[in-house]
Amino acid sequence: MAKYFSKEHEWLELDGDVATVGITDYAQQALGDIVYVELPEVGKKLVKDGDAAVVESVKAASDVYAPVDGEILETNEMLEDNPGLVNEDAEGEGWFFRVKIDDESQLEDLMDQESYNDFIEGLED
Amino acid sequence: MADHQTELLRTPLYDLHVELGAKMVPFAGYDMPVQYPLGVKGEHLHTRARAGLFDVSHMGQVRLVGEHRVAELEKLVPGDVAVLKPGRTRYSAFTNDDGTILDDLMITNAGDSLFLVINAGCKDDDIVHMRANLDHGVSLIELDDRALMALQGPDAAKVLTRFAPEVADMKFMSFAEIPVAGIPCFVTRSGYTGEDGYEISVPGDQAEKLARLLLAEDEVEAIGLGARDSLRLEAGLCLYGHDIDTTTTPVEADLNWIINKRRREEGGFRGADVILDQLANGADRKRVGIKPEGKAPAREHTPVLDGDGNEIGEITSGGFGPTVDAPVAMGYVDIEFATPGTRVDLMVRGKARPAEIVALPFAPHRYYRG
Structure with a gap:
């Protein structure tokens, strides 16, 4: 399955026209201990670069933006009781939601693993 | 700053x-x-x-010396400094003529002097304020x-x-x-x-x-x-610039305990008319603990609403409390909503979420009193 990354530190894994979305391991490390994740409602229409979710650490709330347009099919209910899953396994068990993608051409704006690794290396002056 | x-x-x-x-x-x-x-x-x-171990070296440390240091400092704070024996410390606040709070501070009777610890963000202003208003030969030494x-x-x-x-x-x-x-x-x-x-x-x-x-x-x-x-x-403790500032009085901030009987009777501190009136007749609003019901933290500036959706206050500090393992907050609400047990709503990201007014602190104090 193809995996994509955004400059806003989201990852997106594609299976047909359904993408599983979460925040990257780099993002969870930067945020620190995650205490609450607010997920979108199933059926919500996401707009690329619009608000999709909110992730809260002890100290602050951070917005998670939609990496693509689409409709929410499912959210990760495990995060409700165990938001720390995002710290433990950001790019696996700590996924946020599944979205049915409207326009696959939007994936072209995203990075592959290698480009993302270079991108975050560039952030660490 | x-x-x-x-x-x-x-x-x-x-x-x-x-x-x-x-x-x-x-x-x-x-x-x-x-x-x-x-x-x-x-x-x-x-x-x-x-x-x-915390580095709090950014905070200001000053000494006040001079025979009249106690009486002079008492012009600027509503606390009883005279009662402090050598080797004793207390929490107080600089008030201004409106009765609101310029800074909170610790005052220690260090024997030959008063030792003060003031907030980092306020220390320059505090020092100017003290130098301008401490008379009768009292001088301030910065321990920078x-x-x-x-x-x-x-x-x-x-x-x-x-x-x-x-x-x-x-x-x-x-x-x-x-x-x-x-x-x-x-x-x-x-x-x-x-x-x-x-x-x-x-x-x-x-x-x-x-x-x-x-x-x-x-x-x-x-x-x-x-x-x-x-x-x-x-611990339910105020952070200057958030929970207390020049828009809040000690009474509104639920810090009545820093003003003892003698100072209430004698007055003689900045803003005493406002503060003593509020002590006698009550203030319109009060700082309280606020416990969000769900798991979503409610941050600073979150509006507090009554059951009909009217805004009755605002959160001034809010986040997640690792010891209570839940969101915790404090803020100001209109006095009729300040009783612990009162149900309120918090407007977080456009959604009203239930919360309860609670007594502070969230985590019990564990001070050593001998």
């Missing part, structure tokens, strides 16, 4: 913070550690379980060559006693000028976490040596400003 200051100031422990892997952030003009690799939650829980660190937590006494046996018997809010590991220090049994512990004023050039000695003890971890904030919030 200097608005145009581009170069951040550093405390004497700056190099040590960097060496320990701290994430440094600007705070009140200083480059300060917000967290270490342990993380805010881990640091918070460690402080409540064992002992945490000293660092300040706090050792907090249930193991703090055990740890510090290894370096200064005298500290074992000190009671909460007492002060001593004693050597710690041979270094001449001012030690106060106080802090801002709700835990037992000490604040240690140490000559700046020996601060790193003392910090390294304390951190080498098994019980002690370095703790950043992030956990300092969550610890003081759980």
